[in-house]
Amino acid sequence: MKKVVTFGEVMLRLSPPGFARLVQTTTLDVNFGGGEANVAAGLAYLGVPAQHVTRFPDNDWGYAAAAAYRRYGVDTSRIVFGGDRIGTYYIEQGSMMRASKVLYDRFDSAFAHLIPAEFDWEEILNGAGWFHWTGITPAISEPAAEACLQAIQTANRLGVTVSADVNYRRNLWRWGKTVQEVMPELVAGCDVVVCGKGDAEDIFGIVPDKSLVKSSFVSSAQQVMERFPRIKKVLTTKRGSVSASHNTLSATLYDGTHHLKTITHEMVPMVDRIGGGDAFMAGFIYGTQAYGDDQQALDFAVAASALKHSIEGDFNLVSIAEIETVMKGDASGKLSR
């Protein structure tokens, strides 16, 4: 496969061990994570050439963050070093009815203060087959939004497939413009989007019309595709939440004609739910190219995502064989010797 390029912020992720709360913990486990970079890590682990583009502070945390992705085979050679600090987030793992809880400390990060000219997208995307971004990037700062737009436009010009997880985060978007003002121009350059009904309504004001189509997801996706004619596939996952320890997961896709669905995976007891959506995206990028079949790609993607919930940290460290076992419906987890 051709190189996949991702662009977005990476944060230092600090989490108490086990089920401890921040207020009581005496140690924190160190990981790194970012919605787009996790896609790169997931793809690299599957053997796909993947490159992540971001900006890190020129200090030990910047080097450690790059090292964390390079370790799993992500090409980090285009990362820019500059700025003061790395965005940080803290996560407590919940259990039973107690929710996991994320506390962000990400403002004024090296990424937020990037300079668009630091990234030469012609050169970066040269030879790439796919470019992926998420709705978190333009939410962070004006230059981040600007650089993202330049990347998308360059990808379009070079014939590189563009995907996005539109992912609206209410507590970001503090830099002056609203999500509604910024996103349309960016999404217009996409070929594939992860966009559920809620995000479509929040970002684009699209409301499903159940009088026309039975499935509200299909109704929403149809309107998204009408508004943004470049988009060929709209997909999303559906998470059920029995408790903080027990979720269910399925996925669905609309391609303008067909409405595909997957089985529902039971995830209990979950080990780490962060990065599940990113694992889904990595799985779909891999699957769509490996199988040349949307149903299989979707089945692979959701199986990959389900498995991610059994892995500590943000990255989906599972093999193709392990994903295919689950994709084929075997969730028995029988000991492998």
Place this chain on the structure above:
Amino acid sequence: MKKVVTFGEVMLRLSPPGFARLVQTTTLDVNFGGGEANVAAGLAYLGVPAQHVTRFPDNDWGYAAAAAYRRYGVDTSRIVFGGDRIGTYYIEQGSMMRASKVLYDRFDSAFAHLIPAEFDWEEILNGAGWFHWTGITPAISEPAAEACLQAIQTANRLGVTVSADVNYRRNLWRWGKTVQEVMPELVAGCDVVVCGKGDAEDIFGIVPDKSLVKSSFVSSAQQVMERFPRIKKVLTTKRGSVSASHNTLSATLYDGTHHLKTITHEMVPMVDRIGGGDAFMAGFIYGTQAYGDDQQALDFAVAASALKHSIEGDFNLVSIAEIETVMKGDASGKLSR
């Protein structure tokens, strides 16, 4: 709210990490716990002024124990230092059908050898709104029982509400008198008691008479209230045990007229079940004052107790908002960002 005062022994709690057994472990996690002090910690974490009164050895473990409660905002200024040792207990966490197991080493503790005159209850209870004790305190030693009685009588004189968790522990009560001889005088000074059917029978010889009332709990509670006319509310929790990892929890209350019940909470997989009853009591003391409604207080108390089973250590480190979410029936544990 006015200050809540609790009185009772605090033990050093040592537990192997994970699911290890004492016989195989190479490290022990350090916590402190005591049925009454845990109520104070739970209340302080909810923002209620709370003070714990006890006796600690004048050594590093005594200081560490006081520090552990002070850390979460409990007023430790009335703790007496003296005596030789801190009572200690070891707890192994069970799983599946293997029970958690507690091993006590609590005899001859600083608390057991307290001198009643060390506590000036007039001064301690001055300005307080609530005094809480449990049936473990009089079980420990004669002076402990004596000090408890003085506290209750002072509280009655000062118009401070008195609550007790009667909590009969068969393997204590070695100091000469029986539970049946000692408890009635103490319970007579209570306004609110946690007292299930089993405890009512063991301690007071009260047997439910199902010919009169359908609910054996109500029958038992009625007789308790007849015997001790000061008591206005009898309440108790009901724990179902599917396995060491999976319990259920509900609560019930009788106020002489109404029989209130809560929903049943599923608790799986439990993180730490020690302190569940104390969290219930703290929740009820808070709820009864915050809501001025017994049903809401009971719902809050049992939700608080259920959540405690997701928290490591003896203290219920959950917020009012987290408890109210569960109290309203949302057990989905959805990620909070």
Place this chain on the structure above:
Amino acid sequence: MKKVVTFGEVMLRLSPPGFARLVQTTTLDVNFGGGEANVAAGLAYLGVPAQHVTRFPDNDWGYAAAAAYRRYGVDTSRIVFGGDRIGTYYIEQGSMMRASKVLYDRFDSAFAHLIPAEFDWEEILNGAGWFHWTGITPAISEPAAEACLQAIQTANRLGVTVSADVNYRRNLWRWGKTVQEVMPELVAGCDVVVCGKGDAEDIFGIVPDKSLVKSSFVSSAQQVMERFPRIKKVLTTKRGSVSASHNTLSATLYDGTHHLKTITHEMVPMVDRIGGGDAFMAGFIYGTQAYGDDQQALDFAVAASALKHSIEGDFNLVSIAEIETVMKGDASGKLSR
């Protein structure tokens, strides 16, 4: 009870903490395990005199391995020291649909290169009541198979009961002869065998004939007993795999006349599933002698095995009282104070 002697390889077992994968872990927990030695450890923990015979390298890992068994009361005085290395295996703990995964590095171990003459079976088995081996031992190397045969023949001569878990492992058996060539002579000396339908077919080519008996296990067991007339009992466990975190377990036994079965135990969430079969065998050896009744022995054995899944490491560190509680159908795991 008389001494039980076991013979087989012990490996250094290294496992990442929690649910980490090998590729990401920074520490490994150290344990030791071997199918036969685990039976000895399980028996010693129940108070039965047990001795394990093996060969360890004359280095720190050899001493540490012997120490690990001696710690729990296994007689290690007959262990031979020689050779270069200890066999090693790595195990990742799975969760949900992700399987636990074992990676072996066991070739050319001290045990594989044992010299049969190093073991004086007359002396070792003198005074013993039971000898236990598994199908892993002859699979390792020619001298291991040879020593195993000598042990069995000596046991037969001395009137010592012989049991085997036939346990066919496809990825062993690399030393020149096939399992089909080697096992019959060894099994012929057994009084009790753990041998499910699958193993019977793989090793002896025995196919259940459902036209004769309804139970395919009984059909298989009957044929095994016809082929090897010394065998008086054939037994096996049945494991259901809901997920890597949730298994079920029951057992069955055929004695030539009766077909005994146990209840099915739910095991969720499992702590460590390695050594479950060995705990079953230890439980049966104990139970058959303690109760003098096959149904009780089988119930005890499967309860012991189920409980093992709650214990970290290879050894079944549970008491007779804990097993008997489960054996009697109480899986509630109620807190033991």
Place this chain on the structure above:
Amino acid sequence: MKKVVTFGEVMLRLSPPGFARLVQTTTLDVNFGGGEANVAAGLAYLGVPAQHVTRFPDNDWGYAAAAAYRRYGVDTSRIVFGGDRIGTYYIEQGSMMRASKVLYDRFDSAFAHLIPAEFDWEEILNGAGWFHWTGITPAISEPAAEACLQAIQTANRLGVTVSADVNYRRNLWRWGKTVQEVMPELVAGCDVVVCGKGDAEDIFGIVPDKSLVKSSFVSSAQQVMERFPRIKKVLTTKRGSVSASHNTLSATLYDGTHHLKTITHEMVPMVDRIGGGDAFMAGFIYGTQAYGDDQQALDFAVAASALKHSIEGDFNLVSIAEIETVMKGDASGKLSR
């Protein structure tokens, strides 16, 4: 003794275990520290009533920080909650010739954005005997400098002794004014200052005149006292650095007439050197009141500081008896049973 009040920022301190570097660590130990708050903690541990005043974010890290000080008896009742984030610093422990390394991430902290009116100094300092601040506080932000000035002026008005560790940090002071512009007015309100020659030159442009006095420290101190007539004592510590593992420490004081010195303590191998200066200050505040003798106070202070280097974390958790042993010249560290 009367209450000692301290004012300044507290940071979340995250450090890799052992001698690991940030770039390689997988866990971080959690502590909290701040130059002024550490003085309060040190005093509280010695039994002196101590209160710390600061501003924390209204989130879990703010609560955890307050809890960390309350744990050791510091009065945290006047801490203000508001703002976005807690300042954070990372520290790697060096060894041999490799220096320990601090990485700050403290800008835009809750403290930096404090509002002077949030602190009612009349009320806070009511009944206090001593107020302590450091040169880090005015370096952080304009409102921090302003609040500090108000505190000093109030203390002067109320007759509360004021001490300062002038502590010039080149990489702070980014808010608009220079150290030279701001500090004189603050120092003018001090009774006691820790101010070595270097700081005197950097902050006040004072250059020792060795033609007048032999000791350049005395020359510097004389000039400081001339410029700021309220100051009655100038003191400082002298650290020798054999290696990152081995330092030496002594102290000196000038009171306008006498030049006092202490013995030099050998500190090897050091456990944690952060907080050494704060332990010195706490020791001096205690000693000056306990002994009523500057030489003894200085000896106590430097012994306390030396001992701090053996304690993990920012706080000096040593007893008066332990300090007095070292103060009297016994550095043998003989086992205490």
Place this chain on the structure above:
Amino acid sequence: MKKVVTFGEVMLRLSPPGFARLVQTTTLDVNFGGGEANVAAGLAYLGVPAQHVTRFPDNDWGYAAAAAYRRYGVDTSRIVFGGDRIGTYYIEQGSMMRASKVLYDRFDSAFAHLIPAEFDWEEILNGAGWFHWTGITPAISEPAAEACLQAIQTANRLGVTVSADVNYRRNLWRWGKTVQEVMPELVAGCDVVVCGKGDAEDIFGIVPDKSLVKSSFVSSAQQVMERFPRIKKVLTTKRGSVSASHNTLSATLYDGTHHLKTITHEMVPMVDRIGGGDAFMAGFIYGTQAYGDDQQALDFAVAASALKHSIEGDFNLVSIAEIETVMKGDASGKLSR
């Protein structure tokens, strides 16, 4: 060599990791230790048959304690199980001038309440070559002193060599009789004693007479040997304390004629100083039999003791080869591949 039997209390030893203090630690490392049992462990590790006799509570800590010694080859078959609790001690590791600190919680232990008749010394000492006890045993309780006397008298009758480390601990001896009343009868049965000048004066009132012999140790030892004519060798170690991290160690012996000395070992940085004296005793018992030469035995013993200070826990886990390297004066610690 013939079996060495030791008799005395074993305690649960709990210690904070690294240099943490009890008041701040969140975990404790679990070890077991006892002055006499440590001698047995040290000997067993050198390959000498060694048996420890004691009394443990019949609970998990009793089993774990026995397991800890059995692990290293100590024969635990004569340990009696009974009584309520295991004695416990807590140890903080000091550094630099901060002393390590031990906190005991050992009263009313299973050992203190032993019943002399539980030990059949005829049978235990049958076939033994050496019996070792220390002055801690008779200090614990009257029955402990009584059992110790019976053991010594039986050993004398059976011709078993008896050694003692007289080891006077001021804060024990609370059971009614003084050390001066009890020890003479016990020491009278000894062949070898570890007894420095201080202990000789404290226990026997023996004051060195420097007018007669230059060495005060020799003078003291001569008087000890006159008083107790069975004693053939008096020996002791001399510890210098540069700091809590740096000690020196040498030893000396008087046999009635010769005064032997060893070189002085530098011990820096020490890892764990508990058990140093026990390692010395084990080394001397081994050396005296292995070399048949007191100078070599003494050199071996002090080298063994010095090496113990590099080993975590109470037991001296070093090989004969490692000890002999140091004994020959090679303290270079060159990497061994």
Place this chain on the structure above:
Amino acid sequence: MKKVVTFGEVMLRLSPPGFARLVQTTTLDVNFGGGEANVAAGLAYLGVPAQHVTRFPDNDWGYAAAAAYRRYGVDTSRIVFGGDRIGTYYIEQGSMMRASKVLYDRFDSAFAHLIPAEFDWEEILNGAGWFHWTGITPAISEPAAEACLQAIQTANRLGVTVSADVNYRRNLWRWGKTVQEVMPELVAGCDVVVCGKGDAEDIFGIVPDKSLVKSSFVSSAQQVMERFPRIKKVLTTKRGSVSASHNTLSATLYDGTHHLKTITHEMVPMVDRIGGGDAFMAGFIYGTQAYGDDQQALDFAVAASALKHSIEGDFNLVSIAEIETVMKGDASGKLSR
């Protein structure tokens, strides 16, 4: 600088935490190391393009090993995957007079069974400036020696500088030929060699002739250079061993004319001494190109090596600035803020 290529085995390195011994440890820290690969890691950390060539098993340990080097920027794209196992070594950290101890389990590794044709040296060395190997590689197996020779010959043909650390390990060289038979042909292709007197004598039978030159190192180096005329520089380090915790280090170089020496560095207390020689080599390769001056290169190299002893694991994670500070004689380790 041009790419540096290294070739050799990488082993899984497992070590007990702290100062624990293998026989007592319950966890092992995971690192990877190899004499040549560590040079690549050290160079990559300094910013020099570095590539390591080796053969790993096609399993999780092979992937983890590659990831460990990739993490720090080493190009791992030419690593071959095949064979059964990764070589493993265990290391105990010594202290005081107790030596650190290495236990190898490296036979039959994936590297030992490499196939020379798997490595296309023309392609690998294309564009490289330097090739480095050590005497461990040809000691492992015949194909390893053969591949090494092909690499050297290709490097010579392509004009790539070749360096070697001749490093004779007595307990390797088991594959049939002796070090004396194999090494001359390999060393003949070198431009720079690390070769002390001992190695020169063991491998080449070269004995210093002190009648000709005062320095025995120079005499040895002269003879080495006469025998192998391609060699332009012979260098070596000199380690003094005060104890396992305290070493000294200096270096010396002979270039045919000049005899250069460095200062001696004190290393106490050492954190981890593995990889010190590799850090020296990396430092020299960097320094010789960065400074163009052998004295500076040597000073840099030995400073880098000294600093390595403060870093956990095999890799020298120190910056150029940190090395240059030490290189200039500043060993004070002053806190860097």
